[in-house]
Amino acid sequence: MAFVSQAQSGFSSKVIGVGVVVSDLERSLDFYLNGIGMVKTGSFDLNEEFTKRSGLTGGVPASVTVLKLEDSPAATEWKLMSFGKKATHPKQRFIQDDxxxxxxxxxxxxxxxxxxxxxxxxxxxxxxxxxxxxxxxxxxxxxxxxxxxxxxxxxxx
Known part of the structure; x- marks a missing residue:
C-alpha cells in the first residue's frame, strides 16, 4: 500500500488524457459530441518537426481535438486525431477479441x-x-x- 501512495504523489495532475486515433474525425466527433454527449474543449496541432522528434508519428503532422465529459480542468481528456485511414486490424466484436x-x-x-x-x-x-x-x-x-x-x-x- 505504501508503494501506491508514493507513486501517486509523483503526478502533477489527477487527469488522464487518452488519445484515440480514429478513421473519420467528423463521424467520430458526431458520435462523441451528439451521441454520447461529450463537449469539445479545444484542439491543437502537432507539426512535422515535433511529431518526428517526439516519436509520435515519425514526422507526420497531426491535429488533435480535445473532448471531455464537462468543460472542467478536472475532467479527463478524450483526445481524437485522424490520419484519414482505416484500421489495419479487424473490428472487434467482443472485448476479448484484441x-x-x-x-x-x-x-x-x-x-x-x-x-x-x-x-x-x-x-x-x-x-x-x-x-x-x-x-x-x-x-x-x-x-x-x-x-x-x-x-x-x-x-x-
Missing part, C-alpha cells in the same frame, strides 16, 4: 437521453442492453465508429 485498451466506462446521471441520442444516430446496442446492473443502475454497451467499446452506466431517468 489486446490493449478495449473499453471506457462512462457514468451518466440518466441513461435515457443518451439512448435517444444514440438511437437517432443508428448506433447498435450490443448484447441485450440496456440491462439492469444493480439497484436502479442500467448498463448499456455500444461501439464508437472505429469499434472502441463504450460502457454507459446510470439510472434510466
Amino acid at each position: 489486446v490493449g485498451m478495449q473499453y471506457i466506462t462512462l457514468h451518466v446521471k440518466a441513461l435515457k437521453p443518451a439512448i435517444e441520442r444514440l438511437r437517432q444516430r443508428n448506433v447498435a446496442f450490443l448484447g441485450s442492453t440496456p440491462t439492469p446492473l444493480n439497484g436502479d443502475l442500467q448498463f448499456l454497451l455500444v461501439q464508437d465508429p472505429d469499434g472502441n467499446f463504450i460502457e454507459l452506466i446510470g439510472p434510466m431517468e
Whole structure:
C-alpha cells in the first residue's frame, strides 16, 4: 500500500488524457459530441518537426481535438486525431477479441437521453442492453465508429 501512495504523489495532475486515433474525425466527433454527449474543449496541432522528434508519428503532422465529459480542468481528456485511414486490424466484436485498451466506462446521471441520442444516430446496442446492473443502475454497451467499446452506466431517468 505504501508503494501506491508514493507513486501517486509523483503526478502533477489527477487527469488522464487518452488519445484515440480514429478513421473519420467528423463521424467520430458526431458520435462523441451528439451521441454520447461529450463537449469539445479545444484542439491543437502537432507539426512535422515535433511529431518526428517526439516519436509520435515519425514526422507526420497531426491535429488533435480535445473532448471531455464537462468543460472542467478536472475532467479527463478524450483526445481524437485522424490520419484519414482505416484500421489495419479487424473490428472487434467482443472485448476479448484484441489486446490493449478495449473499453471506457462512462457514468451518466440518466441513461435515457443518451439512448435517444444514440438511437437517432443508428448506433447498435450490443448484447441485450440496456440491462439492469444493480439497484436502479442500467448498463448499456455500444461501439464508437472505429469499434472502441463504450460502457454507459446510470439510472434510466
